[in-house]
Amino acid sequence: MKEVLKTNNLLIGYKGQALMPEINVSLSEGDIVALAGPNGSGKTTLFKTLSASIKPVGGEVKLFGKDLRDYSPTDRSSLFSLVLTEKPDDLFLKVFDIVAAGRYPHLGLLARLKPDDEQIIYDSLETVGIGHLINRNFVSLSDGEQQKVMIAKALVQDTPLIFMDEPAAFLDYPSKIELVNIMHKLSCEKHKTILFSSHDLDLLLRHADVMWVVAPQQPLRQGTPKDLVGQGIIDEYFRPIIAKNEFYWMK
Numbered sequence: 252m253k254e255v256l257k258t259n260n261l262l263i264g265y266k267g268q269a270l271m272p273e274i275n276v277s278l279s280e281g282d283i284v285a286l287a288g289p290n291g292s293g294k295t296t297l298f299k300t301l302s303a304s305i306k307p308v309g310g311e312v313k314l315f316g317k318d319l320r321d322y323s324p325t326d327r328s329s330l331f332s333l334v335l336t337e338k339p340d341d342l343f344l345k346v347f348d349i350v351a352a353g354r355y356p357h358l359g360l361l362a363r364l365k366p367d368d369e370q371i372i373y374d375s376l377e378t379v380g381i382g383h384l385i386n387r388n389f390v391s392l393s394d395g396e397q398q399k400v401m402i403a404k405a406l407v408q409d410t411p412l413i414f415m416d417e418p419a420a421f422l423d424y425p426s427k428i429e430l431v432n433i434m435h436k437l438s439c440e441k442h443k444t445i446l447f448s449s450h451d452l453d454l455l456l457r458h459a460d461v462m463w464v465v466a467p468q469q470p471l472r473q474g475t476p477k478d479l480v481g482q483g484i485i486d487e488y489f490r491p492i493i494a495k496n497e498f499y500w501m502k
Contacts, residue, residue: 252279252280252281252282253279253280254277254278254279254280254315254316255277255278255279255280255282255314255315255411255412255444256277256278256301256312256313256314256412256444256446257276257277257278257312257313258274258275258276258277258301258310258311258312258313259275259310259311259313260273260274260275260309260310260311261273261274261275261300261307261309261310261311261312262274262307262308262309262310263293263296263297263300263307263308264293264296264308265296265305265308267308268308269308269309270293270296270467270468271293271465271467271468271469271470271471272469272470272471273309273310274297274310274470274471276463276471276473278412278444278446279444280411280442280444281438281439281442281443281444282438282444282445282446282461283434283435283438283444283445283447283459283460283461284445284446284447284460284461284462284463284473285447285448285449285455285459285460285461285462285463286298286446286447286448286449286462286463286465287448287449287450287452287455287459287462287463287464287465288450288464288465288466288488288489289450289466289488289489290450291467292465292466292467292469292488293465293467294448294450294465295416295448297465297471298414298416298446298448300312301319301414301446302331302333302414303319303320303322303327306320314327314330314331314412315330325356328356328408328410329356329357329408329409329410330410330411330412331410331411331412331413331414332353332404332405332406332408332410332412332413332414333405333413333414333415333416334398334401334402334404334405334413334414334415334416334418334447335401335416336416336417336418336420338389338397339389342388342389342390343388343389343390344388344389345385345386345387345388345389346376346381346384346385346386346387346388346389346392346400347372347385347386349389349400349401349404350372350375350376350400350403350404350407351364351368351372351407352404353403353404353405353406353407353408354368354371354372354407354408356408357408357409368407371407371409372403372407373385375403375404375406375407376403378403378406378433378436378437378440378441379399379402379403379406379433380399380429380433381396381399381400381403384396384400394421394422394426395422395423395426395429395430398418398422398426398430399433402415402418402430402433406437406441411442411443411444412443412444412445412446413437413443413444413445413446414445414446414447415434415445415446415447415448416447416448417447417448417449417450418430418447418449419449419451419454420449424454427451427454428458431454431458434447452485452489455476456476456480456485457476459476460475461473461474461475462474462475462476462479464479464484464485464488464489465488466487466488466489469487469488472484472488
C-alpha cells in the first residue's frame with residue numbers, strides 16, 4: 252500500500268523538552284489508526300505535531316515522502332484535513348454552509364461554488380448519512396449529527412489523510428459505533444487514511460483495528476487491541492483508568 256505519513260526519530264514536546272522517546276511509525280493508504288492514552292500522555296501534542304500545528308522537538312514527519320515543514324499551508328490543505336472538537340463560531344449557520352467551507356481550498360479567487368462543488372457537498376452529506384439535514388441550522392442538531400457535519404466538511408476538502416481529534420467525545424454509545432462504521436466506509440470506499448484520537452478505551456478495545464498507545468515518558472506502542480492486551484501494554488499504560496472501570500477484555 253502507498254505510504255502516506257512516516258515519522259523518523261520524531262520527538263514531540265514543548266520548549267525543547269520531549270514528552271516521550273523517539274517515535275517511528277507510519278500510515279499507509281486506507282489505514283484507520285486510533286491514537287489512545289490517558290490524560291496528559293501526549294496525545295494532543297503528537298496530534299498537533301503530525302498535523303503541523305506545532306513544530307517537533309526533534310526528528311521529522313514525512314508526508315508522501317516529503318518533510319512536512321517543506322509544504323506550504325496551501326499545499327497541506329490539499330493533503331490532510333482536520334476534524335476538531337471545536338464548534339463553528341456561528342452556530343446558526345446552515346449545515347450546507349458549514350460543509351461548503353471545506354471546499355474553499357479548491358475554489359478560485361472569487362471563492363464561488365460551481366455545480367461540481369455543490370455535488371461533492373451533497374455526496375459527502377449522504378456518505379455520513381445526513382443528507383436530509385442540509386438546510387437545518389447547526390445549533391438545532393444533536394451532538395452526533397453535529398459531529399457528522401464536521402466529518403462531511405473534512406470530506407469535501409477531498410484530502411487523502413484525515414485527522415480526527417476526539418471525534419467520539421460527547422457521543423452516546425450507538426453514535427460512537429456509527430462513527431466507527433463511517434470511518435470504515437471512508438477507508439474502504441474512498442481509500443482515506445484516518446488517524447483519530449480517543450480516550451474511550453472501552454470503545455477502542457472493542458472496535459479499533461490498530462492502536463497507537465502512549466503514556467507519559469513511555470515509548471509509543473502499536474498493535475491490534477488483542478495483541479496490546481496480551482502483551483500487558485494496555486494494563487501498564489492505562490492502569491489508573493482500568494482500576495476505576497470494568498472492561499470486557501478479549502480472550
